[in-house]
Amino acid sequence: KFHPEIVFLDIGLPGMNGYEVVREFRAQEEFQETLIVALTGYGTEDDRLRALKAGFDDHLVKPPSLDMLVDIFNHPKLLQPS
Numbered sequence: 351k352f353h354p355e356i357v358f359l360d361i362g363l364p365g366m367n368g369y370e371v372v373r374e375f376r377a378q379e380e381f382q383e384t385l386i387v388a389l390t391g392y393g394t395e396d397d398r399l400r401a402l403k404a405g406f407d408d409h410l411v412k413p414p415s416l417d418m419l420v421d422i423f424n425h426p427k428l429l430q431p432s
Contacts, residue, residue, distance in 0.1 A: 353380050355428055358410075361390040361401065369404040376405040385427040389414065 357375070361368035368388060375381040385408075388401040393411035401409040407427060410418055 354384055356385040356387065356422070357381075358387050358389040359406070361388055361392055361397075368406075369400070372401075372405040383427060383430075385422070385425050387422055 359368050359371060363371065366374075368390065372386055372388075375384065375386060386406050388406045388409040389412060390397070390401075390409070391412050392401075398409040407425065408422060410422070414422075
């Protein structure tokens with residue numbers, strides 16, 4: 351089975367938007383511990399809160415800085431022992 355440690359997911363997708371996709375992921379047991387990060391052009395505080403409420407672990411505005419990506423790759427979910 352495919353079980354990614356991290357998913358970068360856009361919010362403004364055709365068909366299902368990223369909020370719907372993250373809810374679908376979170377409904378599946380194999381994605382409960384996956385770090386899911388919104389990578390989007392939607393950058394207001396309301397956008398960030400909506401993403402977190404939908405099930406994203408973090409929210410980055412495009413284009414993310416290298417420091418932001420380093421922070422993501424040091425997220426506690428990725429540092430947990432298997």
